[in-house]
Amino acid sequence: MVRPLVDGGKPGPAAPGVEVGVGLLGFGAVGSQVYRLLEEGAERIARRTGWRPTVRRIAVLDPARPRAHPLPVHLLAPDAAAVVGDPQVEVVVEVMGGLEPARTLVLEALRRGKAVVTANKRLLATHGAEVSSAAAAAQAPLAFEGAVGGAIPIVKPLRETLAADRVRVVEGILNGTTNFVLTRMTRDGWALADALAEAQRRGFAEADASEDVGGHDAAAKLAILASLAFDAAVTDADVFREGIQEVAPRDIAYARELGYVVKLLAVGRDLGEAVDVRVHPALIPQTHPLATVEEERNAILVVGERAGPLVFSGPGAGGAATAAVVVGDILDVAGRRRRGSGEAAPARRPAGVPARRPVWPVEDLVIPYYFGLQVTDRPGVFARVAAVFGEEEVSIASIVQKSRGAVADVVLLTHEAREAAVRRVVARLRAMDVVKSVDSVIRVVE
Amino acid sequence: MVRPLVDGGKPGPAAPGVEVGVGLLGFGAVGSQVYRLLEEGAERIARRTGWRPTVRRIAVLDPARPRAHPLPVHLLAPDAAAVVGDPQVEVVVEVMGGLEPARTLVLEALRRGKAVVTANKRLLATHGAEVSSAAAAAQAPLAFEGAVGGAIPIVKPLRETLAADRVRVVEGILNGTTNFVLTRMTRDGWALADALAEAQRRGFAEADASEDVGGHDAAAKLAILASLAFDAAVTDADVFREGIQEVAPRDIAYARELGYVVKLLAVGRDLGEAVDVRVHPALIPQTHPLATVEEERNAILVVGERAGPLVFSGPGAGGAATAAVVVGDILDVAGRRRRGSGEAAPARRPAGVPARRPVWPVEDLVIPYYFGLQVTDRPGVFARVAAVFGEEEVSIASIVQKSRGAVADVVLLTHEAREAAVRRVVARLRAMDVVKSVDSVIRVVE
Numbered sequence: 001m002v003r004p005l006v007d008g009g010k011p012g013p014a015a016p017g018v019e020v021g022v023g024l025l026g027f028g029a030v031g032s033q034v035y036r037l038l039e040e041g042a043e044r045i046a047r048r049t050g051w052r053p054t055v056r057r058i059a060v061l062d063p064a065r066p067r068a069h070p071l072p073v074h075l076l077a078p079d080a081a082a083v084v085g086d087p088q089v090e091v092v093v094e095v096m097g098g099l100e101p102a103r104t105l106v107l108e109a110l111r112r113g114k115a116v117v118t119a120n121k122r123l124l125a126t127h128g129a130e131v132s133s134a135a136a137a138a139q140a141p142l143a144f145e146g147a148v149g150g151a152i153p154i155v156k157p158l159r160e161t162l163a164a165d166r167v168r169v170v171e172g173i174l175n176g177t178t179n180f181v182l183t184r185m186t187r188d189g190w191a192l193a194d195a196l197a198e199a200q201r202r203g204f205a206e207a208d209a210s211e212d213v214g215g216h217d218a219a220a221k222l223a224i225l226a227s228l229a230f231d232a233a234v235t236d237a238d239v240f241r242e243g244i245q246e247v248a249p250r251d252i253a254y255a256r257e258l259g260y261v262v263k264l265l266a267v268g269r270d271l272g273e274a275v276d277v278r279v280h281p282a283l284i285p286q287t288h289p290l291a292t293v294e295e296e297r298n299a300i301l302v303v304g305e306r307a308g309p310l311v312f313s314g315p316g317a318g319g320a321a322t323a324a325v326v327v328g329d330i331l332d333v334a335g336r337r338r339r340g341s342g343e344a345a346p347a348r349r350p351a352g353v354p355a356r357r358p359v360w361p362v363e364d365l366v367i368p369y370y371f372g373l374q375v376t377d378r379p380g381v382f383a384r385v386a387a388v389f390g391e392e393e394v395s396i397a398s399i400v401q402k403s404r405g406a407v408a409d410v411v412l413l414t415h416e417a418r419e420a421a422v423r424r425v426v427a428r429l430r431a432m433d434v435v436k437s438v439d440s441v442i443r444v445v446e
Numbered sequence: 447m448v449r450p451l452v453d454g455g456k457p458g459p460a461a462p463g464v465e466v467g468v469g470l471l472g473f474g475a476v477g478s479q480v481y482r483l484l485e486e487g488a489e490r491i492a493r494r495t496g497w498r499p500t501v502r503r504i505a506v507l508d509p510a511r512p513r514a515h516p517l518p519v520h521l522l523a524p525d526a527a528a529v530v531g532d533p534q535v536e537v538v539v540e541v542m543g544g545l546e547p548a549r550t551l552v553l554e555a556l557r558r559g560k561a562v563v564t565a566n567k568r569l570l571a572t573h574g575a576e577v578s579s580a581a582a583a584a585q586a587p588l589a590f591e592g593a594v595g596g597a598i599p600i601v602k603p604l605r606e607t608l609a610a611d612r613v614r615v616v617e618g619i620l621n622g623t624t625n626f627v628l629t630r631m632t633r634d635g636w637a638l639a640d641a642l643a644e645a646q647r648r649g650f651a652e653a654d655a656s657e658d659v660g661g662h663d664a665a666a667k668l669a670i671l672a673s674l675a676f677d678a679a680v681t682d683a684d685v686f687r688e689g690i691q692e693v694a695p696r697d698i699a700y701a702r703e704l705g706y707v708v709k710l711l712a713v714g715r716d717l718g719e720a721v722d723v724r725v726h727p728a729l730i731p732q733t734h735p736l737a738t739v740e741e742e743r744n745a746i747l748v749v750g751e752r753a754g755p756l757v758f759s760g761p762g763a764g765g766a767a768t769a770a771v772v773v774g775d776i777l778d779v780a781g782r783r784r785r786g787s788g789e790a791a792p793a794r795r796p797a798g799v800p801a802r803r804p805v806w807p808v809e810d811l812v813i814p815y816y817f818g819l820q821v822t823d824r825p826g827v828f829a830r831v832a833a834v835f836g837e838e839e840v841s842i843a844s845i846v847q848k849s850r851g852a853v854a855d856v857v858l859l860t861h862e863a864r865e866a867a868v869r870r871v872v873a874r875l876r877a878m879d880v881v882k883s884v885d886s887v888i889r890v891v892e
Contacts, residue, residue: 037610037752045610048677048800145607151753153607157599161591164483164491164773231494289759292738306483306770307597310760311745313735314753324752327610339785354494 017046020053020334023089025080025105026096027060029319030119030146032069034093034326045331053091053330059083061096084109090337091330094118095146103127110134110142115333119146119322125220125236128227129354141336143329148221149174149298151321152314158228162304167229169303170268171445174221174279176296176316177205177212178244178264183294186252186261192244204296204317214243215279218266226268226277229302232357234268234277240362242280251372251440254400254411255283260370261291265445269360276360282445283370365419368397368444370412373429374436377408381434385410388428392421407436413444463492466780469535470504471526471551472542475765476565476592477504478515480539480772491777499537499776505529507542530555536783537776540564541592549573556580556588561779565592565768571666571682574673575800587782589775594667595620595744597767598760604674608750613675615749616714617891620667620725622742622762623651623658624690624710629740632698632707638690650742650763660689661725664712672714672723675748678803680714686724686808693727697818697886700846700857701729706816707737711891715806722806728891729816809866814843814890816859819875820882823854827880831856834874838867853882859890 022038024031035055038045046052055072059080063071077083084092084105092109094116096102102123109116111134118124124131124147135142145155149172158167173179177199184195196213199205211217219239226234244264252262260283269276284291289311293299298316303309315321375381382401389396394417402409414422422441429435468484470477481501484491492498501518505526509517523529530538530551538555540562542548548569555562557580564570570577570593581588591601595618604613619625623645630641642659645651657663665685672680690710698708706729715722730737735757739745744762749755761767821827828847835842840863848855860868868887875881 033752041610041612044612049609151608151611151750152756153599153603156602156607160778161599161602161771161774162597163495163777164487165597165770166487166490304597304767304770306479306766308761308764308767310598310758312756312758314756318754320752321750321754324611324750325607328607331609332606336785339782 017042017050017052018338020051020330021056021088021090022053022330023083023086023092024055024058025083025092025094025102027058027067027069027071028095028097030322030326031058031093031095032067033319033323034095035072036069037323037327041327045327049331051331051334053327053334056088057083057086080105081108084112084114089114091115091117091333093326093330094120094123095326096120097122099123099126103131106131107134110138110140113138113140115141115337117143117326117329117333119144119326121147121217121220121224125223128224128235129233141333143333144224145325145329146322148224149300149312150315150317151325152298152300152312152316153325154225154300154312155228157312158225158302162302162307165304165306166270167302167304168270170222170225170229170300171290172218172222172225172266172300173263173290173293173298174218174266174300174316175212175215175264176298177209178215178218179293179298180204180296181213182244182247182252182262182264185247185249186256189249191249192247199296213245215241215264218264218279222266222268222277222279225266225300226275227354229268230270230275230357231354232275233354234275238277238359240278240280244281246440247281247442248372248440250409251370251442254372254409255370257400258283258398258411258413259286260284260444261286262442263290263293265290267445271360274358274360276365278362280443282443284445288445363418363420363423365443366416367419368416368446369394369414369422370440370442370444371410371414371438372440373410373412373438374407375410376434376436377403377406382410384432384434385429388425388432389414392425392428393417394421394425463488463496463498464784466497466499466776467502467534467536468499468776469529469532469538470501471529471538471540471548473504473506473513473515473517474541474543476541476768476772477539478513479765479769480541481518482515483769483773487773491773495777497777497780499773499780502534503529503532526551527554530558530560535560537561537563537779539772539776540566540569541772542566543568545569545572549577552577553580556584556586559584559586561587561783563589563772563775563779565590565772567593567663567666567670571669574670574681575679587779589779590670591771591775592768594670595746595758596761596763597771598744598746598758598762599771600671600746600758601674603758604671604748608748608753611750611752612716613748613750614716616668616671616675616746617736618664618668618671618712618746619709619736619739619744620664620712620746620762621658621661621710622744623655624664625739625744626650626742627659628690628693628698628708628710631693631695632702635695637695638693645742659691661687661710664710664725668712668714668723668725671712671746672721673800675714676716676721676803677800678721679800680721680723684723684805686726688726690727692886693888694818694886696855697816697888700818701816703846704729704844704857704859705732706730706890707732708888709736711736713891717806720804720806722811724808726889728889730891734891809864809869811865811889812862813865814860814862814892815840815868816886816888816890817857817884818886819856819858819884820853821856822880822882823849823852828856830878830880831875834871834878835860838871838874839863840867840871
């Protein structure tokens, strides 16, 4: 299995390269592109890195499914266990997605001491600690650059380059579909449903876009990023989550007047004892480093105590893009595995994985808030509305009021206030006869 | 020397951690911060990574020099060779800067099989191939994330994460001082000298700013990035270089009218047989991903064939920021070295380093150009000017003409044209009596 292919005086571009046996679990958008890149790029990769990763076996759930790229049937294994168990397979590449059987297969591969590369965000966001523990216990290399942000290099920077720094804040636009939708709503005044249909037409939103729109996709990615950044075991269940369903074009327009843009923002903060992790629509200042991230692009802001604010941006998705960094990971783990574990990376904690930390309750957030209300347009109403804010100790920073006949739009920005108090304000406003509706309450991230 | 410090039931925060002996060459802005971070962050780093890098010896050129952080004199070696030769030193951290004695010391450390971390851009831009060869020959780990862009993670993404992709383009704003100067000139209409004085007052421009202003600093960084991105041996001498000395506030104002901003841009392109590497002032569209990079920030655009356009940005400099990633590198090479070279990373090419490739001559560039002229303001002059462009087959894309009494400013944007032809146009214009001056010719990067 381990045979250096030295260029035996042959003419042409054959480069020396040490073969590495790869097993592929999944042959969809990413898996097929990994296969293609390893085939087409073999000479170049060998010349550049000295490695020649070669797909030895492939498993798919449904071999009969029609595919954009034809399955190399000669490599097809009867099932995924046969790939993981194949002694010719040193690196298991899990690009099938979903929790099971991905979890069982990845754990089994690690238990056998194989290197694992995965781009499965759900698996890592849900079972990240278990998978990391298994890798540490078996001293088996594990890499997952493709799990967050497509080809944007963010996992290794957090895991390795910034390992000595203290990262305090991670903020991200982590879902391309919702960013596309909000961009269209902002720039072209489209309705959410129309923008979503267009994203689906362009092929980057799923037919069932509820994972995107509801913030589940971004929450899973945030759990992975926060775990790395804060050296804590954060799962997607820890992440407070609110989707973009309620964001109205009117909020976007008023936000712009106030100097803000509306984004579906993933926010992670290391508060010391606890971590604050949440995904929700947010007003961010037009000068915020993520404010200019438009269309389906993704971007991540990392604030290190010493490194300062760093921004990483890119397409964030796509089979070919993700495949490129999956192959980067294959090369990386191949090196780690072959170098052996002699006097290897020392054990970190007993379990080899970061500890869990309490999650800061969203009710205890102290941040500014945006309010969009409709009130009866007559004298004295605003004083009554303002009194409620005052009584709940929510201080108003700025107000826009626009009459629309019998009712008036009132848009408010508060100073920093506790979310629990903001919720009391909302409940009291809703009970007032002069308040027609509290249409929106959106968190502000400065 | 290799003794795992297991937490022997002691109370408090002591974490297990395998000690790694570090030798520090240089104790300036970066070196002193590396020392501090390793001291102050030791427990956290050990808990997180399992390693406990410890500075064993330090060498400085002038121990008597006053320093912001006091030298730990008990670690002071008689000279740098004593640090490199110390058997307790496994990782040599070269943060002294300059070509010699840095080169000799780094080569000697590698020859002895020690791991080397350097943040020395000049060394790598000039002797990168020699240093890489020495590392490959000795199978000694070499890391240099801190050499380009301060704490912006860009070296490892290019070297590892994107190793399987084909990177076609690298564009960067790689010098903080000049970006600050151009930002002030653009936003506040300052003169270059005033903006430069302000950068010096703020402490991020050297007293002698000629390395910054002349583009030398950016050229060295580009040589390193292009070498990694294109897998080619590029030195700073290969980089065509033009500084910002001739950029006038007027050009910046006209560029804005035309929808562009002026930046000192580092451009690297892989043209297949040859590489195009240059640093010069450039008009870039206001929608270009680097157009909004302001003040002293740095940013790098990487376009991978599969990964698509990725942007990395951050402060780009600073002792503490650079120190953070230098320590990240120490942790990385410690792991690589300890895992041993058993069946290690295979040899790449015979020499272990990428080959040199021809450099595309700047005369053969085919890109758009910006012209700023002053001409006599009378009928028929513009036709004569335009005729020269036509005769040299430089096609004009747009024109702004503004009368200022007896003379008129003429600002032109060309379509793509060969630089050699553009130079002929300039020579002919300068010989015309109706042309008062050709004030500026600036390359356009779309």
